[in-house]
Amino acid sequence: MDKLIIRGGRTLSGEVLISGAKNAALPELCAALLSAEPVTLNNVPRLQDVSTTLKLLRHMGATAERDAAQEDRVVINAGPVNTTVAPYELVKTMRASILVLGPLLARFGSATVSLPGGCAIGSRPVDQHIKGLQAMGAEIVVEHGYIQALAPMNAAGQRRLRGARITTDMVTVTGTENLLMAAVLAEGETILENAAQEPEIPDLAEMLIAMGAKIEGHGTHRIRVQGVERLHAPVNGHRIIPDRIETGTFLCAVAATGGDVTLRSARADHLDAVIDKLTEAGVTITSGDDWIRVQASGRPKAISFRTSEYPAFPTDMQAQFMAVNCVAEGTAKISETIFENRFMHVNELIRLGAKIDVDGHTAVVTGVQRLSGATVMATDLRASASLVIAGLVADGDTAVDRIYHLDRGYDRMEAKLRAIGADIERVPA
């Protein structure tokens, strides 16, 4: 198990190329299951979660390979799929494996997918995915840790989902994606009410439209889908949007350390809430269509915020922004409303000298002049990123242990940070 060693105190300057979005890549790799033709995805990030998804697709009989000549291109051929089972051994390492359920059921009429279970940040049930598929006529049994789903038989004797009007109890990102992927091959019309609006959803919808799906309203709370018989490959492949959370993480790193960094292949319009808060903190941010420049000097101002569904402040940026508040001037109140256990970085930040009090879903952070390096343990993906940011401003050495969490969702983070002046290295633990 590798760890990161960071010698803090350097300001950051230069350019960073932002990778494709993890949370768009995962559903879009699974969407390739909807067609028997080879699907090309471009701008696929190099992440452990992507490798796990490719492994899962191969387990089902698909071919799923990175292009040897162009590493960010992946071609998936789900023509030869011969099993619709997603086993526990693969699903347990990545919750997003649940995203094969909708596509498998829609194209093959049956699917057996291991229950993903909870994870460090919360219990994360998938009841809304199941409820939506049941509304589309699926018979679903959950037993022995597996979701066993069967589509209803139509008049022609085929197992095919039926369009339905579905209102989820809460806004769910992967729930919306699973139901959208199920609906594109269902018979008739599906309306998804209370749909998530995160940018990864319109990106998935655009990919599906390029494959022949009929979708309207993506990017709003009401998505309307007319099911079609089959989908083809997207004609020129599909290019995954830039990772807004990786982008926000670099913005926070510069806000904390100071410096002048331009992020290339980045979308400011996907990060309005985060950019507003950083601007309030005294950071200067300018942007164009595909770049963002961040300039910071001195201590940022403490900024309070509350996580919520897009377009509000993302829960996936809460830990990184908390790290900025740890060294800010003043006191900030942070409320986490999406996941019940997403403050696990707090105790590790305290080990670095941060002053944080947690009361239920609220953390009060009083900024300190300086953090001091120590050994800390990453507990989940974004917690890892917050510890890296804290390590970059701490005095002395910080060792971040258990960085397999970081590798799940960041594409060579330490190499990108080193290229803009950070003193950071990966060492085998």
Ligand SMILES: CC(=O)N[C@H]1[C@@H](OP(=O)(O)OP(=O)(O)OC[C@H]2O[C@@H](n3ccc(=O)[nH]c3=O)[C@H](O)[C@@H]2O)O[C@H](CO)[C@@H](O)[C@@H]1O
């Ligand atoms: C792969 C991916 O895209 N992951 C993102 C996705 O996760 P994910 O899609 O798992 O998160 P959801 O939007 O589904 O979760 C939102 C809330 O709804 C609850 N819920 C969800 C579904 C359900 O059937 N029942 C239920 O109770 C969850 O426990 C959570 O409290 O959105 C989260 C919220 O923006 C992000 O933090 C994750 O990075």
Ligand SMILES: C=C(OP(=O)(O)O)C(=O)O
């Ligand atoms: C919580 C996250 O991801 P996942 O849903 O894959 O666990 C995340 O990206 O911060």
